Amino acid sequence: MFWRALLLLTLVKLIAAQEAERFESVIIGLGWNTFAFGPAGSSVGDGYRVNSTTPVLLRITDFSCSGDQFEVFVDKVSQGNTSVPIFDNCLTYTADPNAAFFSTVGWSRAYYILPAGPHEITLKTVLSPFGEGLGAIRFDYNTYLQPT
């Protein structure tokens, strides 16, 4: 009984350690990071960890077939859903995350300003009509908020 409890405790500690290490640290200003996602309601990838001494602009977009939507969490607090997408059985398609983000209709996207300091960003799929797909996220120094 004791050894089983000890084994269980060790396992729990191991999992906790893995949880702590699970985030992908991002380097700010390196362009779009693509991610794959699954069915609606599932969490997306490992999440991202960002730490900057100045505010950071976070941009996220669906690309490939339009129709998907995400919920964005900053430090576990929901920032709400990305914009409402158009679903048209993949007629609206691009392989370029930048084109998707800057398109006025079609792909779901959003941007947020992260205050200076460490943050953990996690994503959840809200709509996923194909059950899987591709999105992209990027982090940039927010030059608009900095003195020139």
Ligand SMILES: *[C@@H]1O[C@H](CO)[C@@H](O)[C@H](O)[C@H]1NC(C)=O
């Ligand atoms: C974030 O960066 C600051 C300044 O470089 C550093 O002091 C702090 O320890 C970092 N925090 C985390 C959680 O990495």
Ligand SMILES: *[C@@H]1O[C@H](CO)[C@@H](O)[C@H](O)[C@H]1NC(C)=O
């Ligand atoms: C996000 O979208 C889902 C699905 O449409 C909806 O159920 C949920 O209420 C939305 N969340 C917010 C914060 O608007």
